[in-house]
Amino acid sequence: MSKSEVKVGILGYGIVGCGTYQVLSGNAEAIAQKLGAKLTVAKVADIDWTRQRDVMPPAEVQVSDAREVIDDPEIDIVIETIGGTRFATNFVLAAIDAGKCVVTSNKEMMAKHGQEILARAAAKNVDVQFEGAVGGVIPIIASLKESLVASRLQEVVGIVNGTTNYILTRMTQEGKQFDEVLKQAQALGYAEADPTADVEGIDAANKIAILTAVAFGLRADVDRVYREGITRVSAEDIRYADKMGYVIKLLAIAKRGEDDEVELRVHPAFLPKAHPLASVNGVFNAIFVRGDACDDVMLYGRGAGSLPTGSAVAGDAISSARNILHGAAGRVPCTCSGSAKIKPIEDVETSVCIRMRVADKPGVMGTIATIFGQEGVSIQSVIQEASISDQVAEIVWVVHKSPEKRLRNALARVEALDIVESIPSIIRVEG
C-alpha cells in the first residue's frame, strides 16, 4: 500500500457518468477514509461540454477526446458510461490494453462483447467490473461473484427493466390499458420516445444474458434469449390475474437444469402475490436467486437513475482501487466455464394462463377440455365469468406445467374450433 492516491477517468458524461462523478466527488472524504487513499476523478471525457448537467466537473478535468483518458499514464481506472457498443467497446478494449482497470454500466456491451472484454482483461490482469449494468444500484453482480459464490445456483428471476415495471404497476393500480400508460410514462420521462428496447424485452434480455454468465458460469448468446414484450398485456389480463391471486410482471428468467441445460426467457408472467418479487413496484428492480445452499435470496433497489447507478459504478471503482492498492488487480476474473446449452422454448415446461372467447352455449367447455386432455395438457383451474355478449363468453384456463410444444398443439386445435372466437392472451405462470 504505497500509493496514496488512485486516479479515475470517466468516459461519457451523460446520466450515469454525471451520477458517478457526483458520488465520487460529493463523498470523496468518506471514500478516502474507507479506502485509505484518495480516489480522484482526474479526467472526464465527453464530446459535448456545452450541454448543461446537474453537476459539472471543473474545466481542467473536462476533455473532449476519450484517448486523453485512456492514454493518461496517471489514470488507474477507466469508467465507461457512454453506453451502446459503437464507441464504448473499442474504448474499453483500449483501456484494458493500456493496463487500466475498467468499470462499466454498459449492459449491451457486456451482453454482446463480455467474453472478449473479460478474456482481454484476464490476459492483462486487470479488473473489469460491471455492477451498474444490471439492476442499477442492486449489488447483484458482486453478490453472485462473492457472497453467493459457494452455492450452486439453479435459478435467477429478475424484474430488471424499470420502464416496463412502471407501466405494469400503473396498469395494475389504475386499471388502465398499455397504450395509455405508455404515453404517460413517455411524458414523465420513464419511457423513451422509441420504447422498443424496453417494452419488447430487449433490454431485459441483455441483462439476463449477463446474469446467466455470472450466476451459472455459462456464457449465453443474447440473441438466443426467448423474448416476449408487454405490449399485448391488457387491463383484462391484469384483472383476471388479480382475481386468481396473481400480479403480472415482466420477468427475465434463467433456470439451469440438472443436465446444465439452461432456460433463458423474458416474458410477462403471472406471479403469485406472496412471491417476494410480486411487491416490487414502479421503477424499482429486484433479482431473485435460488441455489442449493443459499436457498431463496432477493435483492431490491433502483434499477436506473443517475445517482443510484452512479453509486454502483463508484462502488466498483472503489473495489478496483482496493485491488490496485493491494497489487491484486484481476482478483475476481471471469468465472465462465463454457457456453450455455440453451433449451429450445418448445421443450421448456411452464404453467400457462389462457384467456379465450368462445360461443356461449352448452358443451363448449367440455369440448375444449377434452382437447387439452388429448394433448396431455392438464388443467389446474378454470374461470368462466358472466357472458360478454349474448353469444360470447370468456373462459380463463390455468394449465399445469407442460412442455410448450404440447401446449401449442392443443391451442392450435382449440383455435381451429368454430366455437372459439379468439384467444386474446396466453401468459405463463411462474413462482
Add this chain to the structure above:
Amino acid sequence: MSKSEVKVGILGYGIVGCGTYQVLSGNAEAIAQKLGAKLTVAKVADIDWTRQRDVMPPAEVQVSDAREVIDDPEIDIVIETIGGTRFATNFVLAAIDAGKCVVTSNKEMMAKHGQEILARAAAKNVDVQFEGAVGGVIPIIASLKESLVASRLQEVVGIVNGTTNYILTRMTQEGKQFDEVLKQAQALGYAEADPTADVEGIDAANKIAILTAVAFGLRADVDRVYREGITRVSAEDIRYADKMGYVIKLLAIAKRGEDDEVELRVHPAFLPKAHPLASVNGVFNAIFVRGDACDDVMLYGRGAGSLPTGSAVAGDAISSARNILHGAAGRVPCTCSGSAKIKPIEDVETSVCIRMRVADKPGVMGTIATIFGQEGVSIQSVIQEASISDQVAEIVWVVHKSPEKRLRNALARVEALDIVESIPSIIRVEG
C-alpha cells in the same frame, strides 16, 4: 498466484459448522474452478465427535482441540462457528496472531469484541469476515463494505431475527396470541427452550450494532441499543394494525442524523403494508438500507439455518482465499472512524400507536385529545370501535412524530385520569 491450494480449518461442528463443511466439500469442484485453486477443509475441531450430524467429515479431518487448527502452519483460513464469547473470542484472536485470515458467523462476539478483533487483524494484515453473523445468507456485510460503500448511508432497518418474525407472522396469519405461537415455535425448533435472546430483542440488538459499525463506520456499544421485545404484542394489536393498513414487525433500526448522532433501537413496530419489509414473512430476514446516492435498497433471504448460513461463511472463505492467492489479505479492513454518539431514547422522534381502554361516556376523547395537544403531541388518526363492555371502550390513537419524552409526559397525564382504565399497548410506527 503461485499457490494451487488454500487450506481451511473449522472450529466448532454445530449447525453452521456442519453447513459450511457441506457447502465447501459438496461444491468443491465448482469452487475450485471459480477460485483457480483448491479450497480444502483440512481440519475440523469439535469437542464432541460422538454426536451424529447430517454430514460428517472424514475421520482424519476431525480433531478435538482447536489449537490443532490454529497452530497448523498449513492452514490459511480459520472458520469460527462455535458461537458465544466464552471460547470463540480467544480462539479467533489466537488465529489472527498466528497470521490466519478468519471467517466467523458469531454475532455476539463481533458485536461485543469486534473492535478488538478487527484492530488485531489490521495489525497482522489479515482478513476477518463475518457475513454469516447478520442475516444468515443475506449478503449485507459485503454489500455495505463494497457495492454500497460510495453512498453515505442514513438508515438501516432490518428484520434480523427469524424466530420473532416467524412468531409475528403466525400471529398475523392465524390471529393467535403470542404465548400459543411461541409454544408451537418451540415444538417445531424455531424457538429455543429459553427464548429470551430472541423474543426480548437481544439477538437483534447484537446485529444492529454490527450493522451500525459497517454501514456508518461508527462503533456502537450493544448495551446502549434501546430494546423492547415482542412478548407484549397481542393479537388485538395486530388486528388493529391490519385495519389501519399496517403489519407489526420486530425491527432493528439504526438512523444517522445530519449531526452524526445515531438512533439505535430494537422494538416491534407498525410498518405500512406497502413497505418492502412488510412482506418479509416466516423465518426470512431482510435488511433495508437508505443512502444519499443508492436510495432504497433491500436484501432478503434466510437469516439462519445450516446451509444458508454455511453458504455465507463459505462465501467469505472464498473471498479470503482470493485475497490470499493475490497477496491481498487485509484488503478490506475495519472502516470505523470512531464511536457512535447515541441519541438518548427520550430525544428520539417517532410516530406511535397507542391503544387505551377508557370509560365509555361522553367527553372522554376530548379530554385525552386536549392533554395530547397541551403536551405538544399531534394526533394523526383515531379509531374508536364498538364498546368492549357497558362501561369500557377501546380507543386507538396514532400520533405524529414527536420526541419520546413529550409523548411520555402526555401518557403519564392520560394514564392518571379516572376515565382511563389502562393503556394495553404503545407501539411505534415506522416507514
